[in-house]
Amino acid sequence: MAPTSTLPDWLSRSLDALKSGDVDGYLEMYAPDAVHEFPFAPEGAPRRLEGRAAIADYMRGLPGLLRFGPFTDIRVRQAEDETIVEFTGHHHSIPDDAPRDIDYVFIITRRDGEVTHIRDYMNPLQLVAA
Secondary structure: OOOEOOOOHHHHHHHHHHHOOOHHHHHOOEEEEEEEEOOOOOOOOOOEEEOHHHHHHHHOOHHHOEEOOOEEEEEEEEEOOEEEEEEEEEEEEOOOOOEEEEEEEEEEEEEOOEEEEEEEOOOHHHHOOO
16 A cells, blocks of 8 residues: 555545535545544543534534645555545635644545545644634
């Protein structure tokens, strides 16, 4: 499982949709019964979203908090139905337009071309960092 620096097409399309504010386009990668987990979520924040509808409800709030920018330092490993992705997102906070560089690690499982599970190891402290 040698790493590459190129996102798989399906993930690239979804992240491009998110950058353009198209949450529905982002959600296209998910199976109806998908699960999106946030193991490092702070107290009071969701740690597990079950089903595309729950993921959609959560994701629809993000464009009001962040303006998503480019992704760099991409490392991708794929083996059968699992994809591990590391990258840095260069975003801006909506309330104050402050830059927010956020490091991500996604462990993604897919079935029949759709995402069924993501463990999203984003550091939530970077959302409020100066």
